[in-house]
Amino acid sequence: MEIDATDRRILTSLQKDGRMTNAELSEQVNLSPSACHRRVQRLEAAGVIRGYVALLDERKMSRPTTVFVEITLSGQADEVLDAFERQVARIPDLLECHLMAGTADYLLKILARDTEDFARIHRQYLSRLPGVAQMHTSFALRTVFRTTAIPV
Incomplete structure (x- = not known):
């Protein structure tokens, strides 16, 4: 699909306020x-x-409390990756999970109430993930700075 300058203006406006009316959006763009x-x-x-x-x-x-967890797996076989990804997707406090290139295999972003809550998340979920060799928490x-807007 070809995205032109008008589409870009629409996308930029909607990323700032997805609840604006079509009349407001049409006026802005x-x-x-x-x-x-x-x-x-x-576009939809x-x-x-x-x-x-x-x-x-x-x-x-x-x-x-935002917590980043770097996870290194014991291997890179498809079965190990698939098993890990199936289990990690079940963690209710998980916001993001990224397969990485670099020092860790996965980077997780978790929201917790406090350090005690993160200890609960670690005990109930992270410590039970399959194939984990190392885990580093920050x-x-x-x-x-944070945004959800993708540059258009």
Whole structure:
């Protein structure tokens, strides 16, 4: 799918405020409401826009502690990777899991209430993950910058 400058303006605006009305969006991107609506529908149908979400405040949800966990597996065989990925996807406190190139095989991002809560997560879930050889945990002291917007 070809994404032109108008599509980019639409995507930029929707990433800032996915709840704006079509009338507001069409005004921001300088299109008629019907043309704007057709473009948004095309972007949705093509999967460029995957969905719309509400971004929650971690502190107000009592999850102020961001923890990064680097995991090195005992091997790289498909069975080891598949087993790990199936189990890690079941961790309810997990926000992200990335297969990495570098010193660790996987990088996890977890939200916890505090260090005691992370100890619970570690005990109930992380310590039971299959194929883990090493695990290194880092606690974020402060988030300096964060965005969900993809550069368009």
